[in-house]
Amino acid sequence: MPPESIPKLADLRAMSADEAAQLPPLIRRILVDTVTRTGGHLGPNLGVVELTVALHRVFESPRDRILWDTGHQAYVHKLLTGRAEEFETLRQGGGLAGYPCREESEHDVIENSHASTALAYADGLAKAYEVRGVTDRAVVAVIGDGALTGGMAWEALNNLGAARNRPVIVVLNDNTRSYSPTVGGLADHLATLRESDAPVSFFEQLGLAYLGPVDGHDIEAVEAALRAAERLRAPVVVHCLTHKGRGHAPAEQDQADRQHAVSARVTGGPRPGPGWTDVFGAELVELGEQRSDLAAITAAMLGPTGLSEFARRFPERTFDVGIAEQHAVTSAAGLALGGMHPVVALYATFLNRAFDQLLLDVALHRAPVTFVLDRAGVTGDDGPSHNGMWDMSVLQVVPGLRLAAPRDADTLRRALREAVRVEDGPTVVRFPKGRVRADVPAVGTLAGMDVLSQGEERDVLVVSVGATAELCLEVADRLAEHGFCATVVDPRWVKPVPPELVELGLTYRRVATVEDNGRVGGVGAAIAQELSEAGASTPVRTFGLAQRFLDHGARGDVLAAAGLSAQRISRVLVETLAGQDLPRPLAVEPH
Ligand SMILES: Cc1ncc(C[n+]2csc(CCOP(=O)(O)OP(=O)(O)O)c2C)c(N)n1
Numbered sequence: 252m253p254p255e256s257i258p259k260l261a262d263l264r265a266m267s268a269d270e271a272a273q274l275p276p277l278i279r280r281i282l283v284d285t286v287t288r289t290g291g292h293l294g295p296n297l298g299v300v301e302l303t304v305a306l307h308r309v310f311e312s313p314r315d316r317i318l319w320d321t322g323h324q325a326y327v328h329k330l331l332t333g334r335a336e337e338f339e340t341l342r343q344g345g346g347l348a349g350y351p352c353r354e355e356s357e358h359d360v361i362e363n364s365h366a367s368t369a370l371a372y373a374d375g376l377a378k379a380y381e382v383r384g385v386t387d388r389a390v391v392a393v394i395g396d397g398a399l400t401g402g403m404a405w406e407a408l409n410n411l412g413a414a415r416n417r418p419v420i421v422v423l424n425d426n427t428r429s430y431s432p433t434v435g436g437l438a439d440h441l442a443t444l445r446e447s448d449a450p451v452s453f454f455e456q457l458g459l460a461y462l463g464p465v466d467g468h469d470i471e472a473v474e475a476a477l478r479a480a481e482r483l484r485a486p487v488v489v490h491c492l493t494h495k496g497r498g499h500a501p502a503e504q505d506q507a508d509r510q511h512a513v514s515a516r517v518t519g520g521p522r523p524g525p526g527w528t529d530v531f532g533a534e535l536v537e538l539g540e541q542r543s544d545l546a547a548i549t550a551a552m553l554g555p556t557g558l559s560e561f562a563r564r565f566p567e568r569t570f571d572v573g574i575a576e577q578h579a580v581t582s583a584a585g586l587a588l589g590g591m592h593p594v595v596a597l598y599a600t601f602l603n604r605a606f607d608q609l610l611l612d613v614a615l616h617r618a619p620v621t622f623v624l625d626r627a628g629v630t631g632d633d634g635p636s637h638n639g640m641w642d643m644s645v646l647q648v649v650p651g652l653r654l655a656a657p658r659d660a661d662t663l664r665r666a667l668r669e670a671v672r673v674e675d676g677p678t679v680v681r682f683p684k685g686r687v688r689a690d691v692p693a694v695g696t697l698a699g700m701d702v703l704s705q706g707e708e709r710d711v712l713v714v715s716v717g718a719t720a721e722l723c724l725e726v727a728d729r730l731a732e733h734g735f736c737a738t739v740v741d742p743r744w745v746k747p748v749p750p751e752l753v754e755l756g757l758t759y760r761r762v763a764t765v766e767d768n769g770r771v772g773g774v775g776a777a778i779a780q781e782l783s784e785a786g787a788s789t790p791v792r793t794f795g796l797a798q799r800f801l802d803h804g805a806r807g808d809v810l811a812a813a814g815l816s817a818q819r820i821s822r823v824l825v826e827t828l829a830g831q832d833l834p835r836p837l838a839v840e841p842h
Pocket residue numbers: 295298321323324364365366367394395396397398399424426428429430495511550551552574576601604
């Protein structure tokens with residue numbers, strides 16, 4: 252059946268229970284057909300088909316506000332809220348976003364992708380409606396058992412439970428998994444609630460009502476529970492039990508993560524080589540063998556951050572803390588105080604969650620913690636909140652922190668070995684998403700830094716940060732075509748700015764820095780500041796990502812749109828070297 256057979260919302264609500272029961276197989280077929288082609292979150296969406304149908308039959312979106320925590324499970328919601336015909340454009344440039352998107356639809360109230368926020372938004376919405384005397388709409392937040400492990404969710408429950416007359420419906424989508432099985436005391440408590448109805452739930456003890464558990468694949472049962480929840484006019488948790496990957500055998504049988512996220516179907520071409528994540532994971536296992544004080548910490552992303560093998564070899568030194576980056580960081584500081592050297596493996600974008608913990612709990616304590624930031628820079632198809640384009644800016648302000656941006660597999664291994672040897676403060680190793688390309692060998696060293704390409708004249712010193720090395724070499728080639736000489740250096744450790752780099756910069760006509768990070772406050776800005784303080788008159792051009800929320804799309808397209816292409820960088824540099832960038836004197840107009 253084609254996407255046109257997805258009913259309009261009003262028709263969905265008018266359907267009989269029997270008619271509604273016909274929808275899930277159609278929806279699952281669309282999900283599987285599309286997501287296996289475009290890539291995206293398959294397992295989570297297959298698990299919420301009936302739940303989403305029930306939600307949209309009971310509540311009247313957009314008057315009633317339905318909030319999706321994390322937002323990766325909102326594809327069915329998109330299909331049911333007028334986007335079925337565009338669904339095949341999912342995650343493609345110019346097409347539907349992979350998460351809720353306010354610009355896309357009035358049914359999308361919040362857009363995030365960072366977990367555990369929906370209950371706080373719901374708390375705020377409900378407070379606003381109470382203060383403004385708005386009583387005609389429900390506030391509904393759907394949250395997974397994984398996202399419920401995040402501290403923000405607990406903080407929100409604490410607030411929701413305290414106001415027993417302010418209605419908020421929390422739909423707990425309990426599939427027992429984050430990527431892998433959800434861990435911790437709360438997960439154990441949910442298991443108890445699933446298996447017997449005797450004990451009082453944690454939610455009731457906090458002051459919320461509790462309904463369930465309900466079979467989340469039984470539309471009528473979910474609808475009945477949601478209606479009962481609405482009638483309570485109180486903060487209430489509706490505990491729904493679902494199966495991640497439901498109805499699609501490859502997802503149901505996937506022991507690792509129930510096809511939590513699948514890649515776009517690749518047709519033909521050479522087999523892809525190892526990824527940055529694999530190189531890191533393998534090196535950490537080697538280091539773990541040499542050093543019994545090394546520990547690994549993940550925030551519910553053991554496999555995706557490359558820690559599976561480390562966990563298999565050293566289970567007693569591997570800690571999954573749940574989707575709790577703040578806790579991961581401060582508990583790493585605790586591990587360090589206790590004589591270990593923890594390696595905290597995160598996606599770069601999620602480190603934002605734990606900035607203060609890194610600043611004060613780790614750096615102020617000079618705790619030897621190594622942060623490994625995967626998916627740094629533009630990630631592309633997951634949209635604005637998933638790009639790891641903030642880390643090298645926010646980390647600039649952390650005293651005593653050292654940051655390496657390796658350019659290839661070889662320098663990643665080196666950086667990691669060096670990082671875990673540092674015992675007087677935090678270290679960071681950041682690298683991008685995807686496959687590692689061939690190593691980019693140094694042609695020499697200059698003042699202790701790797702030289703990737705040596706120019707004969709001192710026209711431009713190009714400072715290559717991390718995986719921008721190939722791009723910088725292409726820039727050097729293009730400059731050569733225009734008769735300008737560029738030397739490309741890679742300092743590898745970019746924070747603090749190496750003093751040798753500043754000295755070297757003083758001897759060039761121009762300095763250009765290139766980084767896969769927001770331009771504001773990044774490595775380039777730090778280098779420019781150091782050069783200026785050293786009294787240099789050398790103009791510095793900092794190339795990085797335009798400091799805006801970048802639309803989703805293929806990585807190469809997003810990079811180019813954000814200003815990081817060899818063509819653009821070389822054009823700007825040729826203009827500056829030809830003196831065309833000098834400010835023209837203002838013409839003074841007579842009175
Ligand atoms: C702050 C933060 N950390 C990590 C992630 C990565 N992540 C995306 S979905 C997910 C698991 C979510 O589990 P759950 O909420 O139970 O939803 P499910 O996919 O099982 O339906 C994780 C860890 C994230 N989105 N946000």
